[in-house]
Amino acid sequence: MAQIIFLHGASSSGKSTIARELQARIEKPFWHISIDHLRDSGVLPLSRFRSGEFVWTESRKAFFDGFHASLAAYADAGNNLILEHILDTPGWLETLSGSLAQHDVFFVAVHCPLELLIERESERGDRLIGSAKRDYETIHLGKTYDLELDTTDGVDANVATVLDGWRQTERSSSFSRFRL
Template structure:
């Protein structure tokens, strides 16, 4: 059984900052995995998607299906993971519940006040403006977490709360329900 810490929050909510700090402090070797890593490494032919040479809406489902399966394969091989994700598409949570069934999953909501979120998005400049606000308004609806943190409370406080909850072994999210 591997440990998987899922950080779920809107774009620009602070997931990456928390994940990097958590990875430095947690006592086991955890991989930090996100779509941004793939995007930034050049795995995706983004220039060709932007030039409309390829159709991202047509390819998106296969990309995320492969991403989810690859993350599960890392865990199935015995690797511990910190997964950043925006679960914004119907069926993704259920797919990950199934793929992660054999593992210990800590499901963490990462919140951020909307004015801070939109300012972070504007400063980043690598997202369509308004996507963070759209995510923020919808992605947490109906979700049940093991822990909820607010990134503006400070990275250290968020990391300490995640570590305490992870170490407690108590799980009550929809991921733990899927095991029953």
């Protein structure tokens, strides 16, 4: 059984910052994986999507289906994961809950004030303007977490909180009800 720390929050909420520090401090080897890693590595032909040569909406489902399947494959092979992801599409929670059911998933909500999300989104320049606000308003609805963080508490406090919570064996999130 692999261990997965799933950081779920709006675009620009601070998931990557928490994940990097968590990976540096946790006592076991964990992969840090996200869509941003794939995007930044050149896996996707972004310039061709941006130019309109390829249509992202036609490729999006296959991309995410493959990403989600890869997460299960990594965990099934025995790799511990720090996953940062945004469950912004109906059915994704159920799909991942099912495919990761045999693993220990610690589901963490990453919250950030809307004004700060909008500011970060604008400063980054690599996000679709408005996505942070949309995420802020929708992605946490109907989900139950093992832990909830506020990024204004600071990365050190948040990482310490995640580590303390993860070390507990009790899970009560949307993922734990699917556990085998």
